[in-house]
Amino acid sequence: MHKDGKKSVVGEQVVKPYKKDAEYSYTLGAFPTFELLKARPEQVRKVVIDPSFTDQEKLISLCKELMITYEHNQKLISKISDKENCYVAAIFDKYTCELGSERPHIVLVNPSNMGNLGTILRTAVGFGIYDIAIILPGADIFHPKTVRSSMGALFKLRFHQYQSFQEYRNEFQKHQIFTFMLNGENTLTIQECPKVQLFSLVFGNEATGLDDSYLEVGTSILIPQSPDVDSLNLTIAVGIGAYVFTNQNKK
Template identity: 25%
Template sequence: MIYIDSKENNTFKKIKKYRTKKYRDKEMRFLAEGVKFLDFDTVPEYILIDKNYSENREILEKIKKFEKSEVIVLSETLFSQLSSQENSQGVILVYEYMENDINNISDNVIVLDRVGDPGNLGTIIRTADASGYKDIILTKGSVDAYNEKTVRSTMGSIFNVRLYYIEEETLLNLLKEKEYKIISTVLSDDCIPYTEMQLSKKNAIVFGNEGSGIGENIVNHSDEKVIIPIYGTAESLNVAMACGIIMYKCRELLSK
């Protein structure tokens, strides 16, 4: 273990920059906080431990399997500058971005058009993982998947799905070229209930921004538009909830 108690330490200064999207993207590194992340097999570049937890048996036992990771003990003051949680568990991990080739996407993909809330995205990633989806395509303008709140909300599922950020026009060309059926969830008079949707051999299920929904251009290129009926007085469903309902319905239809 290495002990760091100076804010001028170059390694600490480098890692601290990963809290901002600009430097995350530049260095292709992100932070994940919590003991839960030590349960996964994905090997972190660094394991950062709060000095107050440096003798915690659970943490010490779990980090044994990460022989290639650099373990750093930080003073309480320095650790607090990296932590994003009020009640931290005393451990933060630094991972490399997962690079994926969008040309190898599976036959059934989730598309998120400008989803803006990190908690929603984290929940969607977790739900996609649970319902058996491997690929999530996000249009430019969507929230950063490596935002610390998003990473935490995935509960580790970020390691089990493949994420891609692309421009809207590139997305539409890709789906057309690969002959995907585009199914969009929208609120309009010409929608059909999601229970009546017809899946094809290859399907792209699209969900939109929390406030403005799916962009008009994507809607116009959709092969089918579906809606989740509202039986009560609520105006709409949270996008993460809507994703969960439709992803599981699609999984049901695909299993038949």
């Protein structure tokens, strides 16, 4: 049952591999499922458990506490999961969020890899940044691969998708913009990182980064690296930027 007491509507029509245009998605694995239940129980349609799952008493107890439907169905898990040894899954409704206007943001311009996107969400939450803007087109934030890579961090943060960077910029004009670029004009160091509470850290996609037009947007930042690699992995760059800025700007 849902928290409102209504029975979940999950029939055979939704038991199929994930589709981007569907109104629902899946968590695949026990950890992201527990995180979903704790953070956004109102979005959960059903929890599905493999009978051989060893920690099912804890999971079932939580489902009962939250009045969420559950069932034992290994065949259903196999039908919706693309990974072996998946013992728990949840079907949940997609949802929308609004970003906090008085919180720092990470802005991802056209992220293309779902695994990277999920890892970035986990990294952002790890460093205390809970607001993520995605400039479209971009990877599907609700794809089970993204959810799994985020280890449930998706459910702990706010995200919003924008058709253009300008649309985002128009909404958050008080934020100071820092664009991370290979030809950035300011080298990022722990000692010289700007001290500013309301910031937006902007990153391009894995293949092309940000184009030169972003040199005119806010302050361009270069993460120093050796000449033996052409660039840092996007997830690493986001992790470095988030770590330095959040530690420099702790209240």
